[in-house]
Amino acid sequence: xxxxITTRADNYSDWYQDxxxxxxxxxxxxxxxxxxxxxxxxxxxxxxxxxxxTMFKETGHVNAYFPLFIPKSFLSKEAQHVDGFAKExxxxxxxxxxxxxxxxxxxxxPDAKLEEELIVRPTSxxxxxxTYKDWINSYRDLPLLINQxxxxxxxxxxxxxxxxxxxxxxxxxxxxxxxxxxxxxxTLKILDIYAKFSEEYMAMPVIKGIKTANERxxxxxxxxxxxxxxxxxxxxxxxxxxFLGQNFAKAFDVKFLNENNQQEFVWATSWGVSTRLMGGxxxxxxxxxxxxxxxxxxxVQVVIVPIPKPTPAIDxxxxxxxxxxxxxxxxxxxxxxxxxxxGFKFAEHELRGVPVRLGIGExxxxxxxxxVARRDTKEKSAxxxxxxxxxxxxxxxxxxxxxxxxxxxxxxEQTRQVDNFDDFKSLIDTxxxxxxxxxxxxxxxxELKIKELTKATIRCIPMEGDKEPGQCVLTxxxxxxxxxxxxxx
RNA sequence: CGGGAUGUAGCGCAGCCCGGUAGCGCACCUGCUUUGGGAGCAGGGGGUCCCAGGUUCAAAUCCUGGUAUCCCGACCA
Numbered sequence: 001x002x003x004x005i006t007t008r009a010d011n012y013s014d015w016y017q018d019x020x021x022x023x024x025x026x027x028x029x030x031x032x033x034x035x036x037x038x039x040x041x042x043x044x045x046x047x048x049x050x051x052x053x054t055m056f057k058e059t060g061h062v063n064a065y066f067p068l069f070i071p072k073s074f075l076s077k078e079a080q081h082v083d084g085f086a087k088e089x090x091x092x093x094x095x096x097x098x099x100x101x102x103x104x105x106x107x108x109x110p111d112a113k114l115e116e117e118l119i120v121r122p123t124s125x126x127x128x129x130x131t132y133k134d135w136i137n138s139y140r141d142l143p144l145l146i147n148q149x150x151x152x153x154x155x156x157x158x159x160x161x162x163x164x165x166x167x168x169x170x171x172x173x174x175x176x177x178x179x180x181x182x183x184x185x186x187t188l189k190i191l192d193i194y195a196k197f198s199e200e201y202m203a204m205p206v207i208k209g210i211k212t213a214n215e216r217x218x219x220x221x222x223x224x225x226x227x228x229x230x231x232x233x234x235x236x237x238x239x240x241x242x243f244l245g246q247n248f249a250k251a252f253d254v255k256f257l258n259e260n261n262q263q264e265f266v267w268a269t270s271w272g273v274s275t276r277l278m279g280g281x282x283x284x285x286x287x288x289x290x291x292x293x294x295x296x297x298x299x300v301q302v303v304i305v306p307i308p309k310p311t312p313a314i315d316x317x318x319x320x321x322x323x324x325x326x327x328x329x330x331x332x333x334x335x336x337x338x339x340x341x342x343g344f345k346f347a348e349h350e351l352r353g354v355p356v357r358l359g360i361g362e363x364x365x366x367x368x369x370x371x372v373a374r375r376d377t378k379e380k381s382a383x384x385x386x387x388x389x390x391x392x393x394x395x396x397x398x399x400x401x402x403x404x405x406x407x408x409x410x411x412x413e414q415t416r417q418v419d420n421f422d423d424f425k426s427l428i429d430t431x432x433x434x435x436x437x438x439x440x441x442x443x444x445x446x447e448l449k450i451k452e453l454t455k456a457t458i459r460c461i462p463m464e465g466d467k468e469p470g471q472c473v474l475t476x477x478x479x480x481x482x483x484x485x486x487x488x489x
Numbered sequence: 490c491g492g493g494a495u496g497u498a499g500c501g502c503a504g505c506c507c508g509g510u511a512g513c514g515c516a517c518c519u520g521c522u523u524u525g526g527g528a529g530c531a532g533g534g535g536g537u538c539c540c541a542g543g544u545u546c547a548a549a550u551c552c553u554g555g556u557a558u559c560c561c562g563a564c565c566a
Binding site for chain 1: 501524528556557560562566
């Protein structure tokens with residue numbers, strides 16, 4: 001059939017792309033590296049966005065919006081920061097087009113060259129800290145807890161739908177604090193929100209950890225992250241939260257007067273998650289039949305399919321079920337399409353990951369039942385119409401939990417302790433590399449050497465779990481604790 | 490940004506080597522029959538053959554350049 005997708009075993013990359021395209025999440029666009037997020041894909045992103053937004057607001061953050069363009073001079077104020085982003089910036093040099101003299105179309109008007117070139121934001125620290133300078137005078141102005149939902153542009157060499165696109169959507173939080181402790185606390189608070197969101201809403205288990213100096217955000221003193229393991233055994237950085245120290249305060253001269261009437265530099269954090277989460281969501285749960293969505297993020301949680309087609313009696317039963325489900329806050333769609341037969345509809349709703357499907361035929365109605373099919377396990381059962389709303393409410397909770405448990409079990413299976421480099425190499429060089437928990441001597445040199453030899457990078461220094469010291473898997477030198485290695489997206 | 494592959498109807502592809510009326514499957518339209526896991530038959534509509542140059546009487550096909558996507562590297566959320 002037209003909608004068949006490549007199997008994961010056959011070609012994981014093709015499978016991923018097939019799911020994204022055939023479940024109508026996104027498409028490639030006319031612009032290199034940029035995607036069109038389609039309505040169904042955007043509906044999922046809206047669910048992600050709305051939930052995170054709620055969680056940020058519950059912790060005292062407010063939204064604002066800063067410009068897309070950043071004066072070139074701003075970017076060079078923090079040395080580490082420029083180094084990190086210089087290679088992937090889009091630059092605006094002119095502000096006007098004109099008709100080509102030879103009539104061949106429009107060309108850039110050479111007279112409209114900008115005095116100072118503008119950078120399309122790859123992230124907003126610089127423009128935001130330039131603004132915060134004006135907003136912060138006293139300790140009474142702190143903390144400043146601001147988030148923005150925005151698009152950013154990073155000119156990537158190689159792109160993949162949702163996972164790495166030239167333009168992407170994200171939220172970036174930028175906070176200012178009077179003390180170091182408060183800023184560190186904020187950084188960790190956000191990391192916890194990210195982890196909670198990933199696990200409770202996306203049903204995607206994550207490891208909270210600290211990035212090595214080598215993997216740290218450009219301009220940060222410390223970068224914390226959540227790392228997830230995808231079904232192909234590769235790691236995905238799903239979110240980062242940075243403790244920026246006083247680096248940006250110093251670069252943009254942001255000082256406040258403390259209670260003792262002394263000038264101090266402000267302490268900062270920044271943190272973000274992006275449309276990359278969509279990629280993580282897809283690659284954590286989906287299968288060879290298509291997308292699998294956790295109920296909490298599914299735009300449509302329940303679909304009702306009349307068998308074989310709508311009739312007055314089936315319509316009536318469907319309407320009753322819909323009313324009962326809606327009363328419980330469950331989103332439900334009745335597939336009244338007359339053109340396609342049930343089998344086609346089943347496949348279609350599976351492809352787009354609807355968690356629960358109800359089949360209603362005359363035979364079911366005669367028995368006072370409906371057929372309930374769950375997307376995660378594909379199990380089907382007959383359930384009584386009476387009390388079906390409660391049954392489905394529980395089922396959705398069960399599916400949400402099952403998806404998380406399944407992903408967590410997978411991650412546990414694919415996380416291995418390794419104590420010598422030969423094992424390390426043979427384990428990482430397979431179709432299912434997974435996480436390798438190994439000792440590391442703490443040097444960037446060793447980290448890079450291991451990357452060169454195995455393609456694996458240190459995803460993070462886990463914050464929880466085994467803290468026993470040991471010997472580095474490559475050099476044998478002392479190691480403070482095990483770190484997590486993986487091949488990464 | 491380097492190496493490889495691909496671009497032909499909405500989707501998936503054949504045709505290209507060897508230049509000469511643009512094809513197939515699915516989807517779409519009409520009709521009839523079907524209907525508890527991607528329906529069958531019959532008829533029908535739909536094409537700047539990725540773009541721009543060039544060679545030629547003639548280009549989907551040969552040549553040059555560009556562009557997009559995928560895969561493998563290097564770089565990164």
